[in-house]
Amino acid sequence: MRVTGRWRTLPALAWRDTRTTRRRLVLSMSSIAIGVAALVAVDSYSADVVRSIHVQARSLLGADLSVSARRTLPPPARAWLDSLRARGAAEAHVTTFSSMALGGSLAGGGKGTRLVQVRAMGPGAPFYGKIETSPPDKWKELQSGPYAIVDSALLIALDAKIGDTLSLGYARFAIIATLRNVPGDIGVASALGPRVYIPDKYLAATQLLTYGSRAEYETLVRLPAAMDADALAKSHRQLFDSLQVRARSVADTERSLTRSIEQLGRFLGLVGLIALLLGGTGVASALRAYMAEKIDAIAVLRCLGASASQVVWMFVLEAAGLGLAGALMGVVLGVGAQLVLPHVLGSFIPVDVSPQLEWIPALSGLALGTWVGVLFALGPVLGVRNIAPLQVLRRDDDSAQGAARSAWRDPPRVIAALVLAASVVAVCIARADGAIVGLWMSAGIAGALGATWVAAIVCARLAKRLAQLRWSFIVRHGITNVDRPGNQTRPVVLALGFGAFLLGTLALVQGNLLRQLSSAANASAANLAYFDVQTDQARPLDSLLRSRDLPVLSQVPIVPMRIAAYRSRKPPLPARGERRSDSGARGAEANRPSWALRREYRSSYRDSIAPSEKLVAGKWWTSDGPDTDGVYEISVEQSLAEELGVAVGDTITWDVQGVRIRTRITSLREVEWTRFEPNFFVVFQPAALREAPQTYVMLTRVDDDASRARVQRDAVLRFPNVSTIDLTLIENAVGKILDRVSLAVRFMALFSVVTGVLVLISAIAASRRQRVRESVLLKTLGATRPQIVRMLFTEYALLGAIGSVAGIVLAVGGGWAAVHFIFKTPFAVTPLSLAAVASATILLTVATGLFAARDVFSETPMTALREV
Amino acid sequence: MLVARELTKSFPSGDRTITVLRDVSFTIGDGEFVAIVGPSGSGKTTLLGLLAGLDTPSAGSVLLDDVDLARLSEDARARMRGEKVGFVFQSFQLIPTLTALENVRVPLDLRGDDGALARATDLLARVGLANRTHHYPVRLSGGEQQRVAIARAFVNSPRVLFADEPTGNLDHTTGIRIVELLEQLNRDASTTVIIVTHDAELAARARRVIRLNDGLVIEDSVRAA
């Protein structure tokens, strides 16, 4: 198009056109801004983290190359490391395991006990990265004696202080410092078990690493500058895999961390995207109301010779300006929120992050905001093409409605709607982990928004029915108002419903997970478990407990083993465990033997099925002993069976400490993993394992906290290698982690909720003038202020109720899906939290509505005479 | 009986105040039909608002049946309007979400009056709209809307009915019919009618004319019957 005089004046016209409504437009602008802010904040923060990971990757791993295994390194790996050493590499060792720590000494009777993560550090480890201590610089001294550096949480748990003695097994250490910062550690980890660093030359003295104990043996390697760690790790991957050894280079670490950060960023970004789209619907509804008001002005402009396309372009310019301004506001807000995110997410992030202005997220936020502003406005804006100059003469109040109704028969508007849908899908795909996920994501968003929309329509219809009942005039008038034309019922319910949906889902998921924990506590009698009880310790521990009048609720044998060979009739699934592995591209992993094959199994044997299990295929053995071929029966947990691709009738040969045991699967079980009792992937016929080397888990129940602490300490004093797990501690730890997670999710959900509130306010503001005018008229006809308040109250309470009902119904669905599919635990509705969400929604709506109508009370009824 | 005593109304305008009405006094007896006339901007609407208790005077007082409106609270004035006052506006001012019948009922509904339905149906019939009871305002012509407004104004059997240029938005013949309707209701129910108008012909039909100019009463004449 040629820029003639007619077109050049458009921006000025557009700007003047917004004059009387600028304040209201700022509202819909901010509803875009919040969504943009969420996206910019999340994207910037994850860019910050990724950049920090890149800078700090070497300190995160502590070496150029790390080689680790669940046992001491097998000879071929050892030989390979020796060859590296011959070429100038340096080596240091770290052994990690859990154990009971005892405040004080064994001889002195000890103070408190606590299950801890022990890291026995060889000289030189770690090669890179500084472990900060308090008092400072104590790390250097660690190797110079029987010293320990511990998490400060441990000092609190043991009621100990720096300088005190700490016993691990049979060895004693002096606590010389607490940890301030360990590169690569995430904050929440310490909730599960405080860390204790000791020099590894005292490891043997603890006598903790006995048969059956689980430990990770890691060798840190520092390479001469000329050697490429990544290439080395890659070229020997085959060897390592066959040895069940894990080798990681700095690049591997960086890749895997970056990937999980990007995943986290994408998940949180999704919440931001939802907020942005919600803001978009707010813009659409605000513009629709705005257009409805502009009909007269547009008709006049058309009479004065403006062409339809000029009018459309004028409003498109306005919408673009609106989107751009909102997006700018959002970028500023987002950069600010980026500074808050470390406080919310920091405890999940393994690096120290220095926030800085990230240009790409900021610019893409700007673009997205403008895009949302224009596209969502396009529908209502295109509607003005249909406004005829004739409407100056005969103003039909229904014309706005009429324009909306015929939208589907108006090709440009249909195209605009399709472009909108397509670009939402495109953005989802761009932000998601692949096209399929992106499609699902957009389907999910569309589903949630669509369901709320439908709920809004249904509820408005119901309200109309409701209004026909015999209410008092005041109530009836309030109800009728909900369904009045141009009342923005749908956008309001959409905003409310969506907010209630998000909050309700969060509340349900959190409530269910917490309930799961406490119901586990009530349902199972046991609340204290002894692990790694050696064969010769079982009887004395048993009598120790009985002498205290404590029940031994069960004594479960555990036999560590690996799969030596198996035959199935199906190919195995691409293993789930693979995704957890830290190595690079996924394509390379697909051919490698699955995690399920390489892992160490800790299996058990018994005669009967446990209460936490359910048989889903085959049947439980009735006899004990091998069949004529010397094959024993086993029962396999069903998801493992799926992963291995085995079914009832298939055979597996196990390697139990060098002894081969042949088995046949005769049943599959479903296991309720969240129970406190030890559960097993594989359960054997007793005869198969009775003679195998084994340890025991013993369960008991001690009700009061003090005697539970005492009995733990007494057991540690006599059997230092035995670990105890205290269910209340687990509950606390999981509760803490859950708190942190839900804080992070709630923080992101906040963006959507704030957007929802803004959409609510702007929707209410859109019909405010009309509302005030009508209330004033009612005042001239004799309505008192309390009567008007009651009318408005009825109207907004009903709107709020509709929104929250719609939202909560969806939340029950969403919560069920999350709990069922993601957390895989049974779902129950927690009515109290839902009631809280519902009443908050209603309260908010009523408050906003009454606030928006406050002019009714300040204006004298005189305006009724003045308004034309 | 409606009494205006030295009514003065001024508005702050920048740092000055402009006085729109000055010492307006008169008494209007029950059942009178009064026209208030005057050039545009002379204060007619302002006066009407004060008389109906929609606004409060800067000085002076309005007594409706010996009750000083300024002494009443805003809500008490609203209740008083619901009982004793009816309104007809130039721009009709019907509630768009209510049908004709529902619009007429509003003042009675606000009082919780049980006889609302019968009375509203009756009044709609009397203004000639018996067959339009369930129409929404947008489906009615201007004259029909104004007749609904008149029915609404009379539904509470008011002591006084105020009408601000009730014919201003209507053609001449329709305007005449509206005024005839007002006259008839004035006669039948002996309601006091106070009508603001520009139209000399309409004003001439009134028994009493109060003429305003620049906030002052410059004429208060009763036509001989």
Ligand SMILES: Nc1ncnc2c1ncn2[C@@H]1O[C@H](COP(=O)(O)OP(=O)(O)OP(=O)(O)O)[C@@H](O)[C@H]1O
């Ligand atoms: N709220 C206000 N603030 C300031 N001035 C006002 C206000 N309300 C009315 N006026 C002024 O008071 C004067 C009288 O207004 P009013 O509406 O009573 O006139 P009117 O006689 O009804 O005129 P018209 O015949 O054009 O309707 C006008 O000059 C108007 O500008």
Ligand SMILES: [Mg+2]
């Ligand atoms: Mg006037």
